[in-house]
Amino acid sequence: MSFEDTNYFFGRAIDVMDVGRGIEDLLVTPDRSVSVKIPLEMDNGRIQVFEGYRVQHNNVRGPFKGGLRYAAEVDLDEVQSLASLMTWKTALTEVPYGGAKGGVTVNVRELSKGELERLTRKFVNQINDFIGPQTDIPAPDMNTNAQVMAWIMDQYSTLHGHSPAMVTGKPVDLYGAEGREAATGRGVVYVIEEFLKDEDRDIKETTFAIQGLGNVGSFAARFLDELNAKIVAVSDVSGGVYDEGGLSVKEVLEHVSDGGLLEDYAGGDAVTNEELLTLPADVLVPAAIGDVINESNMREIRASYIVEAANSPVTPKADEHLKERGVLIVPDILANAGGVIVSYFEWVQNLQRFSWKEKQVNAELYTRITGAYHEVRKLAKRRNLDLRTAAFVLAIGRVGKATVLRGIY
Numbered sequence: 001m002s003f004e005d006t007n008y009f010f011g012r013a014i015d016v017m018d019v020g021r022g023i024e025d026l027l028v029t030p031d032r033s034v035s036v037k038i039p040l041e042m043d044n045g046r047i048q049v050f051e052g053y054r055v056q057h058n059n060v061r062g063p064f065k066g067g068l069r070y071a072a073e074v075d076l077d078e079v080q081s082l083a084s085l086m087t088w089k090t091a092l093t094e095v096p097y098g099g100a101k102g103g104v105t106v107n108v109r110e111l112s113k114g115e116l117e118r119l120t121r122k123f124v125n126q127i128n129d130f131i132g133p134q135t136d137i138p139a140p141d142m143n144t145n146a147q148v149m150a151w152i153m154d155q156y157s158t159l160h161g162h163s164p165a166m167v168t169g170k171p172v173d174l175y176g177a178e179g180r181e182a183a184t185g186r187g188v189v190y191v192i193e194e195f196l197k198d199e200d201r202d203i204k205e206t207t208f209a210i211q212g213l214g215n216v217g218s219f220a221a222r223f224l225d226e227l228n229a230k231i232v233a234v235s236d237v238s239g240g241v242y243d244e245g246g247l248s249v250k251e252v253l254e255h256v257s258d259g260g261l262l263e264d265y266a267g268g269d270a271v272t273n274e275e276l277l278t279l280p281a282d283v284l285v286p287a288a289i290g291d292v293i294n295e296s297n298m299r300e301i302r303a304s305y306i307v308e309a310a311n312s313p314v315t316p317k318a319d320e321h322l323k324e325r326g327v328l329i330v331p332d333i334l335a336n337a338g339g340v341i342v343s344y345f346e347w348v349q350n351l352q353r354f355s356w357k358e359k360q361v362n363a364e365l366y367t368r369i370t371g372a373y374h375e376v377r378k379l380a381k382r383r384n385l386d387l388r389t390a391a392f393v394l395a396i397g398r399v400g401k402a403t404v405l406r407g408i409y
């Protein structure tokens with residue numbers, strides 16, 4: 001999603017708030033946008049130059065925080081958009097961070113493991129002056145995982161000394177937090193449970209379609225399955241599968257866990273990613289890329305609810321259209337905040353040289369994310385707002401207050 005589109009949602013919230021004009025501009029503009037060149041010697045000896053970005057959007061509430069995405073579509077505008085979402089997400093869930101995001105424009109499927117490691121280390125060399133445990137803390141996002149975070153920690157530590165708290169989402173055997181890997185998907189499901197209770201719906205009688213079976217989508221599918229929800233469709237980049245009677249989630253997850261693609265999965269009927277979005281499921285969970293629900297397919301959406309596990313899956317035009325049709329959307333800055341919440345727990349443990357058990361991590365995650373959900377729902381009801389606008393109002397209010405308290409010179 002473009003930065004402009006994200007700011008459409010920001011602006012819609014500002015319209016129902018009492019915020020001074022100058023503050024509005026201050027809150028929308030990123031503090032710093034860094035673009036770097038990453039020259040890499042490929043395995044075949046050829047030199048290839050990649051483009052990397054780190055955008056630091058706002059840090060009035062704490063150090064910059066946000067994931068790193070490796071994908072062919074990554075550009076500065078998208079990273080600015082995602083960085084600003086992090087500012088609102090951290091404020092909404094009251095974790096003491098600001099917002100940032102980074103990425104490299106690269107198709108990781110075309111890289112060997114060695115190339116991926118060298119690319120990551122070179123990227124750290126290029127941005128190391130701007131990041132650190134008290135300034136800006138990266139984390140995983142699309143196509144980056146615990147191993148990539150381990151390389152980041154190692155490379156930064158060779159330059160600045162041992163610094164486990166400079167990145168989160170690390171392997172549990174290397175200062176990572178138990179429960180971090182599953183945290184975003186788990187948080188999505190905690191929110192879904194509370195949301196369906198408010199909607200007077202039994203989760204066991206509710207059907208789900210999930211787009212994306214990576215970190216977020218696969219854990220969300222697993223936890224929904226554990227609650228006996230009926231998952232009728234799932235997809236990955238290669239396409240999807242549909243079974244009106246419910247898929248065998250365990251079997252599907254086993255198939256994709258070893259790097260398998262759904263196009264090779266035998267169960268259910270094959271569907272495209274585009275078809276998955278318009279299937280007759282009660283809840284649609286986009287958990288892959290941005291802008292998938294847009295002007296071209298918004299009229300065909302049949303779900304009653306959309307839970308945004310991915311960042312920015314619904315464009316402003318589609319959001320307005322669906323709102324008019326009474327489709328309820330649980331926004332990304334709430335639904336997928338479990339990742340940054342548990343990243344915060346990981347950082348706290350690293351700073352204290354202390355570790356928590358997974359049970360404690362999950363319990364604290366539950367309290368924070370369901371607390372934020374109920375605040376959003378209450379405000380939405382009291383002021384007759386959609387859930388996204390209510391979430392932005394709460395977040396902008398907190399960042400605005402901190403800005404004024406700190407003083408503007």
Ligand code: NAD
Nearest residue numbers: 141142143184212213214215216236237288310311336339
């Ligand atoms: P991932 O790389 O682990 O998985 C991405 C999934 O999307 C894969 O199944 C992939 O096959 C699928 N996919 C890729 N391109 C697609 C396309 N064009 N159409 C359909 N499917 C496609 O990524 P992830 O970490 O699970 O992130 C998914 C989304 O969740 C992203 O929007 C990310 O920003 C957001 N998110 C992730 C985290 C986290 O902790 N990882 C936290 C908050 C938000």
